[in-house]
Amino acid sequence: xxxxxxxxxxxxxxxxxxxxxxxxxxxxxxxxxxxxxxxxxxxxxxxxxxxxxxxxxxxxxxxxxxxxxxxxxxxxxxxxxxxxxxxxxxxxxxxxxxxxxxx
Amino acid sequence: xxxxxxxxxxxxxxxxxxxxxxxxxxxxxxxxxxxxxxxxxxxxxxxxxxxxxxxxxxxxxxxxxxxxxxxxxxxxxxxxxxxxxxxxxxxxxxxxxxxxxxxxxxxxxxxxxxxxxxxxxxxxxxxxxxxxxxxxxxxxxxxxxxxxxxxxxxxxxxxxxxxxxxxxxxxxxxxxxxxxxxxxxxxxxxxxxxxxxxxxxxxxxxxxxxxxxxxxxxxxxxxxxxxxxxxxxxxxxxxxxxxxxxxxxxxxxxxxxxxxxxxxxxxxxxxxxxxxxxxxxxxxxxxxxxxxxxxxxxxxxxxxxxxxxxxxxxxxxxxxxxxxxxx
Numbered sequence: 001x002x003x004x005x006x007x008x009x010x011x012x013x014x015x016x017x018x019x020x021x022x023x024x025x026x027x028x029x030x031x032x033x034x035x036x037x038x039x040x041x042x043x044x045x046x047x048x049x050x051x052x053x054x055x056x057x058x059x060x061x062x063x064x065x066x067x068x069x070x071x072x073x074x075x076x077x078x079x080x081x082x083x084x085x086x087x088x089x090x091x092x093x094x095x096x097x098x099x100x101x102x103x
Numbered sequence: 104x105x106x107x108x109x110x111x112x113x114x115x116x117x118x119x120x121x122x123x124x125x126x127x128x129x130x131x132x133x134x135x136x137x138x139x140x141x142x143x144x145x146x147x148x149x150x151x152x153x154x155x156x157x158x159x160x161x162x163x164x165x166x167x168x169x170x171x172x173x174x175x176x177x178x179x180x181x182x183x184x185x186x187x188x189x190x191x192x193x194x195x196x197x198x199x200x201x202x203x204x205x206x207x208x209x210x211x212x213x214x215x216x217x218x219x220x221x222x223x224x225x226x227x228x229x230x231x232x233x234x235x236x237x238x239x240x241x242x243x244x245x246x247x248x249x250x251x252x253x254x255x256x257x258x259x260x261x262x263x264x265x266x267x268x269x270x271x272x273x274x275x276x277x278x279x280x281x282x283x284x285x286x287x288x289x290x291x292x293x294x295x296x297x298x299x300x301x302x303x304x305x306x307x308x309x310x311x312x313x314x315x316x317x318x319x320x321x322x323x324x325x326x327x328x329x330x331x332x333x334x335x336x337x338x339x340x341x342x343x344x345x346x347x348x349x350x351x352x353x354x355x356x357x358x359x360x361x362x363x364x365x366x367x368x369x370x371x372x373x374x375x376x377x378x379x380x381x382x383x384x385x386x387x388x389x390x391x392x393x394x395x396x397x398x399x400x401x402x403x404x405x406x407x408x409x410x411x412x413x414x415x416x417x418x419x420x421x422x423x424x425x426x427x428x429x430x
Contacts (some may be wrong), residue, residue, distance in 0.1 A: 042397075043232060050342070052389055065429070067344060068390065069194035069233070084231050 004099045005037065017049045021103060025090060028053070028075060030062050035075040036092050036101055039072070041066040042085030048073070108415055114380070115408050119151055119384040122405060125398055129424055131163035135179045138164075142190035143402035145198060148408040149207045150425055152196050164191055165210040172217030176232070176281050185221060185228040188214060189241030196245065196253050197427040210222060211256050215249065218242045219264050226275035234291035236279060240301045243272045247308040248427040273309055276302055277317055284325030296333060296341040299326050301356040307358050323358050331371050338374030345388055348375055349403045356414040360422050376411055379404060 002020055003038070010016055010029045017039060018025045024039035026049040039049050046068030054063045062075045064087075071083050078087035093100040122144070127133045129144040141164065148154050154161070168174060173183025174191045192214040199207040222228055222242075246269040254262055274329040281288055282301075285295035292298040303326035309319040330351050334340055341347040352375035359368035382392040387401030413421040423429045 020131075045397075047390055047394060066292075067342060069237075069297070070288070070293060072290065082231070101370060 001093060001100045001102055004101045007094070007097045007099060008086070009032070010099075015049055017047075020101060023103065024049075024100065026064075027099070028064070030075065033076075034099060035062075036090040036099075037058035037064070037073070037075070037078060038090070041068060041073075042087060043071045043083070044068055046071075046079075046085065053073070055072050058102055105377055106411070108412060111408055111412060114383075115405065115412070118387065118401065118405050118408070122147055122401060123397075125401075128398055129402075130160060131167065131178055132159050135177055138174050138176065138187050138191055139166075140179055140180065140399050140402075141317070142187070142303075143399050143400075143406075145147060145194040147402050147405050147409075149197055150406060154190075154201050156336065158202055158204065160197060161202060161207055162414075164195060165206050168213060168281050170214070171220075172213035172223075178286065183217065184232065184237045185218075185230040186233045186241050188217060189245045192245045192250060192277070193241070193427065196248050196256070200252060200427075200430060202366070208256055211253070212261075213256055214245070215261060215265065219261075219268055222268050226273075228272070234285075234288035234298065236276065236288055236298050236302065239272050239293065240277050240298070240305050243269065243276065243305050244426075246272070247305060250312055251428045252306065252430045261305055273306065273317060276306060277319065277322055280326070284322075284327075284329035294333075294341055296344075297347045297350050299329055300347070300350040302430070303327060303330075303358050304354040304426060305327055306399070307361050308426075309427055310361065311396055311423070320362060324362055324364065327355055327358050327362070327368065331368065335369055338371075338378035339373050340375070341383075343392055345379065345382060345390055345392070345400055346403060348379060349388075349400075349407045352376055352379065353410050356410055357422055357426055360414065360419045372414070372421035374413075376407070377406060 012029050015028045026037050026039040028035045039047050041048055046066040048064050050067045051064040063072045064075055064080055065072045073080050073087040078084045078089040091102045111160050129140050131141055148157050167178040169183050171183050171184045173188040176187055195207050196211045211341055227235045227239045228242050246265055285299045286302050287295040306319045307323045309317045338352045339348045355368050359365050384396040387396035388404040390397050410425050413425050420429050
């Protein structure tokens with residue numbers, strides 16, 4: 001379990017790129033929930049931290065759309081909805097006011 | 104033009120040295136590689152005119168061609184994909200203009216067959232990693248070059264099939280241009296910037312090769328005007344996207360040269376290039392400002408400078424050659 005960030009550093013709607021053991025982790029906070037993904041899009045390694053956030057059709061979740069070629073991933077699962085590769089999602093653990101990640 | 108070649112040339116020289124120092128990371132002679140990166144690297148060799156010293160790089164690409172004529176995303180992948188196959192095919196047909204190697208010529212014939220056999224009824228090619236417009240644009244680029252400078256590489260019946268296939272693919276692309284001059288894909292290219300830059304440079308060849316059969320001059324003019332209209336005040340495109348800014352800058356250079364629109368485009372090209380130079384890393388270019396250098400973007404950056412060098416020459420064909428559309 002590796003320290004990632006303090007909760008207060010990431011207000012709702014914000015995002016932050018954090019280096020953890022040589023891996024670029026894109027951390028997002030949306031409607032109170034935190035999501036951590038590998039920053040490299042599995043398509044052409046585009047930076048997901050620069051992506052556009054979009055609501056799912058039913059409005060209960062969020063997608064991140066890669067700024068390079070538009071691949072779209074479920075923030076919670078990394079699912080790319082039919083593209084040949086999913087984003088890597090890391091489990092997050094919240095302890096008091098701190099976030100930890102399991103790589 | 105306000106950006107002088109005596110400013111650009113030292114950057115080209117330095118970046119080429121850096122690119123060559125990264126040889127183990129892009130060369131197939133050193134092991135398995137991402138073939139899109141390899142193709143970007145071979146394009147640098149082409150435009151630096153160092154291809155003749157690097158025959159082994161081109162033959163290594165031939166070595167990992169599949170029996171169906173295609174290539175996969177990685178050299179070691181067994182399944183062929185349209186986009187990367189087109190990129191590899193383009194580099195081989197263009198490289199062999201100077202290398203004239205029989206194995207490369209045979210590989211070009213094989214990938215020609217691949218594209219003829221995999222085109223869909225409506226004129227497109229499909230690749231699950233890319234939008235249909237992407238997947239059609241690159242094979243069309245390959246056929247553009249084949250028809251422009253490589254007709255001797257295939258027999259007459261094959262050439263007739265290539266012409267028919269090229270027309271169908273071109274029609275697929277042109278039919279999908281939006282009224283505002285851009286091309287869009289809701290999934291892959293919601294802003295339309297990158298795909299519009301790609302498609303105008305692919306389409307303009309129809310004017311060079313076939314007169315105005317498809318009215319491409321107007322399509323491309325509208326495409327250029329669309330790109331000019333969405334350039335940011337700082338000179339970049341698509342939210343400071345280095346790749347897409349390089350795409351737009353290069354594509355506009357080609358199309359405005361062919362269409363005689365330089366007066367309208369010179370300043371936008373300069374602003375794009377100034378932004379690209381401002382945001383380069385110490386060595387190479389990143390995907391976005393502030394990120395670490397990326398080898399594929401570095402190849403694109405070098406290519407952009409080399410194309411600007413050609414654009415700065417008074418002869419239009421100087422830049423047309425850097426797309427392989429003229430020998």
